[in-house]
Amino acid sequence: MTATPTLTRTLPKRRLTGLKPTGHLHLGNLLGAIRPVVDAQYQAETIVFLADLHALTVAHEPARVRELTLEQATMLLAAGLDPDRAMLYVQSQLPEHTELHFLLECATGVGEAQRMIQFREQSTAQQHVRLSLLTYPVLMTADILLHDAEEVPVGEDQSQHLELARDVATRFNARYGETFTVPRAVHPEVATRVMELSDPTSKMGKTTSSDAGTIFLLDPPDVIRRKVMRAVTDSGRTVVYDPQTRPGPANLLEILSACVDAPPEVLAAEYSSYSKLKRAVAEAVEGLLRPIQLRHAELTRDPGFVRRVLAEGAERARDNATDTVHRAKRAIGLLT
Numbered sequence: 629m630t631a632t633p634t635l636t637r638t639l640p641k642r643r644l645t646g647l648k649p650t651g652h653l654h655l656g657n658l659l660g661a662i663r664p665v666v667d668a669q670y671q672a673e674t675i676v677f678l679a680d681l682h683a684l685t686v687a688h689e690p691a692r693v694r695e696l697t698l699e700q701a702t703m704l705l706a707a708g709l710d711p712d713r714a715m716l717y718v719q720s721q722l723p724e725h726t727e728l729h730f731l732l733e734c735a736t737g738v739g740e741a742q743r744m745i746q747f748r749e750q751s752t753a754q755q756h757v758r759l760s761l762l763t764y765p766v767l768m769t770a771d772i773l774l775h776d777a778e779e780v781p782v783g784e785d786q787s788q789h790l791e792l793a794r795d796v797a798t799r800f801n802a803r804y805g806e807t808f809t810v811p812r813a814v815h816p817e818v819a820t821r822v823m824e825l826s827d828p829t830s831k832m833g834k835t836t837s838s839d840a841g842t843i844f845l846l847d848p849p850d851v852i853r854r855k856v857m858r859a860v861t862d863s864g865r866t867v868v869y870d871p872q873t874r875p876g877p878a879n880l881l882e883i884l885s886a887c888v889d890a891p892p893e894v895l896a897a898e899y900s901s902y903s904k905l906k907r908a909v910a911e912a913v914e915g916l917l918r919p920i921q922l923r924h925a926e927l928t929r930d931p932g933f934v935r936r937v938l939a940e941g942a943e944r945a946r947d948n949a950t951d952t953v954h955r956a957k958r959a960i961g962l963l964t
């Protein structure tokens with residue numbers, strides 16, 4: 629695909645990130661998604677939303693979705709997201725997401741949705757597959773196009789969905805006239821991919837990895853220490869950074885590297901044994917999470933503040949979202 633953005637705007641670029649409230653946030657979420665957003669919030673117009681509608685595409689508990697949505701919003705603020713700078717809101721509080729979703733379904737083929745690898749993988753693992761799981765990438769397309777996002781930071785697992793968003797936007801523009809900005813995927817220069825501590829060949833995930841192999845952002849120091857000290861390594865006697873053949877130590881070195889901002893190869897040379905490396909990792913992760921946990925505890929004492937931030941965020945996001953939906957309705961033939 630060679631589509632280029634159809635609507636151009638002057639800098640700064642608008643960047644969009646969504647987090648799904650399906651589980652507690654973990655170290656992978658912090659290093660792979662939250663920290664990059666917080667670091668970039670003064671360079672790019674930043675929009676972060678809690679994707680609670682996406683959380684409904686698989687089996688869910690209603691009260692838990694609400695609870696996790698608030699917990700994740702609190703965590704984003706605790707990790708340094710500045711609500712005066714970035715827009716932070718809950719997806720379901722902005723009905724324009726679902727309104728645009730339907731319009732875009734009218735520009736998407738069933739076959740396109742069925743081709744999505746993530747749908748095929750997830751649907752074979754479930755007994756009762758919700759229709760919304762099939763159309764989830766179209767809702768994701770709506771999330772992106774709603775905000776005229778030019779750049780969408782995505783991991784490998786979301787690349788195909790971003791391609792779909794580009795295809796749908798390009799097709800809609802060609803069929804009904806220039807309406808949407810065609811988004812571009814941005815991949816971090818050094819992709820941070822935190823692996824499970826008890827199985828370093830699979831990605832740390834909110835619901836996919838084991839508790840013992842996942843460092844949750846609210847884990848107390850003794851739990852972090854226990855999880856890191858029990859991390860799977862190998863029978864090697866020296867600490868070497870080699871992600872291909874020694875994934876366990878490589879994962880620990882990459883975590884340490886992200887915490888202390890030094891290359892993993894250089895760090896490898898500083899430790900003579902796995903136990904010394906693990907002690908350093910536990911200490912670094914505790915140090916990274918301590919201020920976030922303290923701020924999270926403070927914010928939890930004032931849930932009214934977080935709710936106000938979310939309501940104001942939705943209000944600020946509304947103007948542009950309403951404008952986009954009007955544009956789409958005019959183009960597709962619903963408004964003059």
Ligand code: AMP
Pocket residue numbers: 646647648655656657659660661662782783820821822823831832833834
């Ligand atoms: P998810 O937890 O799958 O909803 O993902 C939320 C965000 O965190 C996405 O931007 C993911 O790419 C990122 N993320 C999730 N797990 C990891 C991981 N283990 N390592 C790095 N980034 C991750």
